[in-house]
Amino acid sequence: MKTLVIKIGTTLLTGKQGFDGRVVEGLVKELAALKRERNLDILIVSSGAIGCGMNRLGLKERPKLLPLKQATAAVGQAQLMHFYQVLFETYGDGLHTAQVLLTSSDLDDRHRYLNIRNTIHTLFSLGTVIPVVNENDSVATDELRFGDNDTLSARVAAKIDADMLIILSDVDGLYDRNPTRHKDAKHIPLVEKIDESIVALAEDTSIATSVGGMKTKLDAARIACASGLETVIANGHTPGIVRGVLDGTARCTRFGASANGLSHRKRWIAFGRAAKGAIEIDDGARKALVTQGRSLLAAGIKDVTGLFDMGAAVRIRDGSGKDIACGLVNYSSGELDRIKGCKSSEIQSILGRKDFDEVVHRDNLVLL
Helix, strand or coil, X not given: CCEEEEEECHHHCEECCEECCHHHHHHHHHHHHHHHHHCCEEEEEECCHHHXXXXXXXXXXXXXXXXXXXXXXXXXXXXXXXXXXXXXXHHCCCCEEEEEEECHHHHHCHHHHHHHHHHHHHHHHCCCXXXXXXXXXXXXXXXXXXXXXXXXXXXXXXXXXXXXEEEEECCCCEECCCCCCCCCCCEECEECCCCHHHHCCCCECCCCCCCCEHHHHHHHHHHHHHCCCEEEEEECCCCCHHHHHHHCCCCEEXXXXXXXXXCHHHHHHHHHCCCCEEEEECHHHHHHHHCCCCCEEHHHEEEEECCCCCCCEEEEECCCCCEEEEEECCXXXXXXXXXXXXXXXXXXXXXXXXXXXXXECHHHEEEC
């Protein structure tokens, strides 16, 4: 174990009166001790900027209007980072913090994607720095509406070649039913594969200051595991929880890493870029992609949704609406509407040119 990514959820930073840092104070003490004892590279992905801002501004409810959400996040982010800085200076014996704010556009661009990775590895090389990552909510409109730090933590962990992702919340992991509503719910200690039966167990959050829930945590686990990382969901309220996870003694849910982790380029295609649209394919094309390892051709396309240009990332769906792959397209959405269902030999006559036989080449496609 060398590199550890810890995601700290909003519920661990929020009490009855708003912002409450007591739980995180204990976590910082533990992480500082583990870094000294085991020489770990530790990165924190922290929620809580909007919650901190609400507390600072005296707001009782999470803002609904986007400009107010962004303003609240801007106020709260400063307080949140000051909080981490003071804690690590107090308990870290020379440890410092570094703020890294990201948007999905930072991951969309391949050069910026690689630069972020290089920056974080350089911070690790200094030996005394704990990077603290958060979404740049004050400027990123799409992330504030749809984003969550569970998914961000998985993308960052995959990007920096972490060994483990630990998602800390207020539950001990995954249960067969919601434990807050069903006292007889059974805890699931190990998930070898995240399939539809596992996803069906998840519920979204009902916490006013939080975004996401168990569903987003499973999405994050899927990303991290596909990238070759072991993922753990654990209860941040449990004293010594990170040490317990590392030593195998904690009550938590572990998700097994894929034996064949995706290459960095495939990770970027599958998880680093925001999908701009979707392509629905027929059963023949599905078989060609999933079982025969082929590229996607225009003949297998039934429908196209969304507006996108050549080179965009798109989701590829089967007839039931299930996403089976993600890839980079060689034609725009308008061009695909014209050539869908046609043979590759007909593309020239329809479009007046044919740059590629394939709509999505196998090298630019990742099965989900």
